[in-house]
Amino acid sequence: MTLLQIAGGQTWPNFLPLLGYQPSKVVFLTSADPDGKFAADIDHLRAALRHAGQNADFVQIFTLGAQPTLVECRWTLENLAPADTSLINLTGGTDKLSLASDGPNSVTVTNVENIVGGSQDDVITLGSALTTNTINGGAGTDSLTLFAAAHTITLTNITGIETINIQAGFNDSLTLVNGMPTFEAGGPTGALPGVVVGPSAEPVRLAAE
Numbered sequence: 781m782t783l784l785q786i787a788g789g790q791t792w793p794n795f796l797p798l799l800g801y802q803p804s805k806v807v808f809l810t811s812a813d814p815d816g817k818f819a820a821d822i823d824h825l826r827a828a829l830r831h832a833g834q835n836a837d838f839v840q841i842f843t844l845g846a847q848p849t850l851v852e853c854r855w856t857l858e859n860l861a862p863a864d865t866s867l868i869n870l871t872g873g874t875d876k877l878s879l880a881s882d883g884p885n886s887v888t889v890t891n892v893e894n895i896v897g898g899s900q901d902d903v904i905t906l907g908s909a910l911t912t913n914t915i916n917g918g919a920g921t922d923s924l925t926l927f928a929a930a931h932t933i934t935l936t937n938i939t940g941i942e943t944i945n946i947q948a949g950f951n952d953s954l955t956l957v958n959g960m961p962t963f964e965a966g967g968p969t970g971a972l973p974g975v976v977v978g979p980s981a982e983p984v985r986l987a988a989e
Contacts, residue, residue, distance in 0.1 A: 782807065784860070785869035787818050787840070791825075793871035797890055798829050798836065800928070801867055801907070805837045807860065809853075812846045867907065868892065879904075884920070888927075897922050897940060904941075906931060917941040926952050 783803035810818040876894040883900030890907035897918035909929040917940030
């Protein structure tokens with residue numbers, strides 16, 4: 781697994797995904813680093829990871845400017861092979877991730893609050909619970925998988941998604957607005973059309989407002 785994440789001044793949002801997902805390669809995106817500050821922070825993360833008994837290849841890519849524009853970030857990211865990046869961590873702040881319009885896209889994200897899908901079939905997996913969140917799958921037949929966290933989502937904030945997959949091991953809460961859920965047989969607590977409940981014993985709360 782290759783993890784792409786922004787290297788910032790917050791240690792835990794950078795370090796915890798390394799422990800949890802155990803990627804074989806980590807690509808750190810930084811702004812210009814003339815004094816080597818970001819490089820030093822990345823070395824500290826590498827040392828901490830080895831101390832925890834894990835290892836990964838670390839790569840730093842950086843923009844030309846200290847305050848890069850969106851165009852500069854795109855130029856920098858063009859050096860990556862998208863098919864080799866399976867997990868994206870945008871760390872702290874309120875972040876937006878836009879998927880390529882010419883997809884299809886398949887991506888696992890963590891610490892990403894807003895996601896916009898492309899025009900093809902997108903497969904989006906949430907590796908951490910969202911706080912302020914909106915997800916728009918765009919065109920195509922898109923799926924959203926809730927994984928590796930206890931997710932609480934309101935379905936009015938989730939649009940353009942045809943299928944929601946709920947994985948085992950966590951308590952997830954889905955809230956409908958302007959409508960009561962229709963239950964079908966088969967899941968541990970029933971299921972909604974378009975909602976697939978994984979093979980587990982954890983409760984999935986389906987509420988309506």
